[in-house]
Amino acid sequence: MTKTPLQFRHNGRDVAVFVDGGVNLLVALRELIGDMTPKFGCGQGGCGACSVLIDGELHLSCLTLAETVNGRSIETLDGLKDGPNLHPLQRAFMEQFAAQCGYCTPGMLMAAKALLDRNPSPTRAEVIEAISGNICRCTGYEPIINAVLAAATSGRARA
Amino acid sequence: MPVTVKTFASFGEAASALSSDRGARYLGGGTLVMRALNEGDISISTVVRVTDGALSRIDVASSRITLGAGVTFAKILAERDLAFLHAPARSIGGPAVRNMGTVGGNLFAPSPYGDFTVALLALDATVSVQGGLGARDMAIEEFLQSRERQSGALVLAVSCARPASADAFRYRKIARIKPKGGSVITIAAHLPVSGGRISGARIALASMAATQIRARAAERALEGRALDDAAISAAAAAATEGVSPADNALGSAWYRREIVGVHLRRLLSGLE
Numbered sequence: 165m166t167k168t169p170l171q172f173r174h175n176g177r178d179v180a181v182f183v184d185g186g187v188n189l190l191v192a193l194r195e196l197i198g199d200m201t202p203k204f205g206c207g208q209g210g211c212g213a214c215s216v217l218i219d220g221e222l223h224l225s226c227l228t229l230a231e232t233v234n235g236r237s238i239e240t241l242d243g244l245k246d247g248p249n250l251h252p253l254q255r256a257f258m259e260q261f262a263a264q265c266g267y268c269t270p271g272m273l274m275a276a277k278a279l280l281d282r283n284p285s286p287t288r289a290e291v292i293e294a295i296s297g298n299i300c301r302c303t304g305y306e307p308i309i310n311a312v313l314a315a316a317t318s319g320r321a322r323a
Numbered sequence: 324m325p326v327t328v329k330t331f332a333s334f335g336e337a338a339s340a341l342s343s344d345r346g347a348r349y350l351g352g353g354t355l356v357m358r359a360l361n362e363g364d365i366s367i368s369t370v371v372r373v374t375d376g377a378l379s380r381i382d383v384a385s386s387r388i389t390l391g392a393g394v395t396f397a398k399i400l401a402e403r404d405l406a407f408l409h410a411p412a413r414s415i416g417g418p419a420v421r422n423m424g425t426v427g428g429n430l431f432a433p434s435p436y437g438d439f440t441v442a443l444l445a446l447d448a449t450v451s452v453q454g455g456l457g458a459r460d461m462a463i464e465e466f467l468q469s470r471e472r473q474s475g476a477l478v479l480a481v482s483c484a485r486p487a488s489a490d491a492f493r494y495r496k497i498a499r500i501k502p503k504g505g506s507v508i509t510i511a512a513h514l515p516v517s518g519g520r521i522s523g524a525r526i527a528l529a530s531m532a533a534t535q536i537r538a539r540a541a542e543r544a545l546e547g548r549a550l551d552d553a554a555i556s557a558a559a560a561a562a563t564e565g566v567s568p569a570d571n572a573l574g575s576a577w578y579r580r581e582i583v584g585v586h587l588r589r590l591l592s593g594l595e
Contacts, residue, residue, distance in 0.1 A: 168328070186326035186360050186370060207361035209354050215419055221397075222419045227357040229350060229370065231328050275418065296503050297417015 172233045174199065175243025183230045190214045190225035193240065201241035201270045205299075212298030215271035216240050222278040222297075241270040244277065253277060253315040260311035264302040271298045276312045284319055286312070326360065330372045334453055337373045338477040342455030347371050349477055351393055352423040354416075355431060378427075378479065381405070389482040392427025396439065399426075407485065407492050411442035411511065414496040417503045427478040430463075431470065435505035435530050435573055438496055440467070444527035444535050445511035446492065448483035452476045467534045491515050495590045497582070499573060506530045507574045508583050510590050514550065521545045526558070526587070531566040531579060540564035541587060555591045559584040 167182035174197055181196040193199045193216070205213030207226050214226040217239035244251040253276050256262070263269045272295055279286055279294035286294065291312045292305075300308060329347075331337040341347050346368030350356045359367060378393035383404040390399070396412040399405050400421065405412075415421055415429070415438055429439040430450065443463055450466040452459055454476045463481070466473060486492035493512045498504035509529035514521050524545040526538040540561035548554040568579040588594075 184325040185328045186367075188357055188361065208358050209416070209420055209423075212417060212419060221422050223422055224354075224419045226361060227353045227423060229328065229353055229357060229372075231330070232350075232353075232372070278418065294418060297419045 168231055170230060170234055172235060173237040175239055185231075187230045188226050189216070189223075189228040189230045189233055189238070192230040193225060193238070199240050199242045203267055203270055205267070205271075210299070211268070212271040212275060212295075213268055215274045215298065217274055217278055220278075220281065222275055224297075239274070239277075241273050244273060251277075252318050253280070253312065256311040256315035256318065257308070260307050260314055262303060262307040262311035268298055268300045268303075272300065272308055276315070279312070280316055280319065284316060286316055288313060326367055327369045328372065329369060330374060332374055334373050334375050334378065334477055334479060337371050338453040339455055340369070340371050341477055342475045344369050345475070347475075349373075351425040351428040352395060354420060354424045355428055373477075380480075386485050387482055388485055389480050390426045391480050392425060392478040394426045396421040396424050396426075407489065408439075408442060410494040411439045411496075414438050414494070414498075414509075415503075420503070426481055430466065430478060430481070431473075434533065434569065435507070435571060437529055437535060438506055438509045441509045441527045441529040441535050442492075442494055442511045443481055443483060444537065445494075445513045445525045446483040446486070447513070447525060448481045450481050451479040453479050464537065467536075470534055486513060487515055493590050493593075495586055497586055505573050508579055508586060510583070510587055512587075512590060514545065514591075516550075519549055520547055521550060521554075522547070528562075528566065528583065530573075531568045531583060533567070533569075536566070538562055538565070538587070545591075550591060555588055558591060559588040562587045 170183050171180045183192055190202055193202055202216055202225050203213035205211035209224050209227045216225045219236050253273050275295050275298050291309050329340055348356050348367045350370045350372050378391040380391040382389040396415050399408050399412040429437055448463040450461045450463050491514055496509045497507045506529050511527045513525045515523050524542045526541050528538050529535045541558040544557035544561045545554050562584040563580050568576040570576050
C-alpha cells in the first residue's frame with residue numbers, strides 16, 4: 165500500500181510524515197509524531213478525549229482523516245505550555261483539582277482553549293456548552309467548569 | 324486495513340468515482356465514514372473527497388435558502404439569516420462535532436442520529452444529487468426512502484423555503500444527555516398559517532422509524548384548523564399512527580410510542 169506524504173504545522177513546528185490511506189489524525193499524531201497528549205477514547209466522536217485545534221477550530225482527531233490536514237495548523241495539549249510555564253488553563257486545572265484520572269483532561273483543555281481564544285470572558289453556561297462534547301467519568305464536571313472560569317478571570321487580571 | 328483516498332477538484336469526477344466503485348464512500352465531515360473506518364468496516368475500500376468550495380456555500384439571498392452539502396453545523400450557527408435552523412444545528416453533538424458534521428452527511432446518519440434532517444423534512448427540502456449519469460433534484464422524502472441506494476451518489480446541496488414566520492417552524496429534540504445525546508425522539512413541525520388556519524402542515528419525526536418520517540395523521544389533524552387545544556389534542560393523539568420505532572439503549576419502542584404525543588403536544592403548544 166502506497167503511503168501518502170503529509171506536511172502540517174504541529175504546535176508551531178513544521179512536520180512531515182508518511183501516512184497510510186484512511187489513517188486518522190489521532191494515529192498520525194500519536195504514532196508518527198510522538199505527541200501522546202491527544203487520547204484515544206471512543207473512536208466514535210462521542211467522548212472528546214482526542215480533541216485538537218485545527219486552524220484554531222476544535223476538531224476530533226479520531227474522526228479527522230489525516231490527509232485532510234495537509235498544510236494546516238494543528239494545536240494539541242503538548243503545545244499549550246510556554247516553555248517551562250504552564251498555560252493559565254493548565255494552572256487553573258491543577259489549582260481547582262479539575263483532574264482525577266486525567267484521561268479527559270487534554271481534550272477538556274483544548275475545548276476550553278478554543279472557547280477562551282474566541283471568548284475570553286465566558287459565562288458559566290458558555291463554559292458548559294464549550295465542554296459539552298467532552299466526557300469526564302471521574303472528576304465530575306464542576307471542578308472543570310470552575311477551572312475554566314478561573315483561567316478566564318486570571319487572563320482578564322493579566323490583561 | 325488501509326484504504327485508498329481519492330481527492331478530486333470537481334464533484335463530477337467524485338460522483339463518477341463513487342458510482343463506479345461499490346467500496347467507495349464519500350468523506351464529508353468525517354463523523355460517519357471515519358467512525359466506520361475506526362470500527363474496522365471492511366466494506367470501505369476507497370474514500371472519495373472533493374475540494375470544490377461550492378459544496379461549502381450558503382445561499383440565503385432569496386426566500387429559498389440553499390446549503391451546500393459540505394456546510395457544517397457550526398457554519399449554520401454563525402449565519403444570522405439561518406436563525407430558524409439554529410435549534411436543529413445546535414442540538415447536534417458538542418462544538419467539535421458541529422465544526423465537523425455536515426448537512427449532507429446528516430442525510431445519511433442512521434437513527435438515533437440525523438436530527439438536522441428532521442428539520443429539513445419538515446421544511447419540505449429538495450436534495451440535489453449528482454450520480455454517475457448527471458445531476459437531479461429529489462424531494463427529501465423520496466431521498467430518505469431510497470437512502471440505502473443513494474450511497475453511490477454524491478449529495479451536492481439541500482434547499483428549502485424560508486418559513487414565513489419564526490413561529491411557523493418549531494423543533495424539539497428529546498435526549499437523555501443534553502445537549503449532545505442521541506435522540507430519543509426528535510420532532511420538527513412546519514405550520515404555515517393562512518387566514519388564521521394552518522395550511523400545508525408538515526410534521527417530521529426521527530427515531531420513530533428506520534429513517535426520518537412524516538407524521539401524516541398528525542398533519543391531517545391540524546390541516547385547515549386553528550392551532551387551538553382541540554387541534555393540538557387531535558394531532559397528539561394521532562402522532563403514533565404509522566410509526567415503527569425500534570428499541571435501543573436510549574429508549575424502548577414502547578416508551579417512544581408513549582411519549583411522542585406528549586412532546587408533540589408540548590411543541591405545538593409552545594411549552595418548553
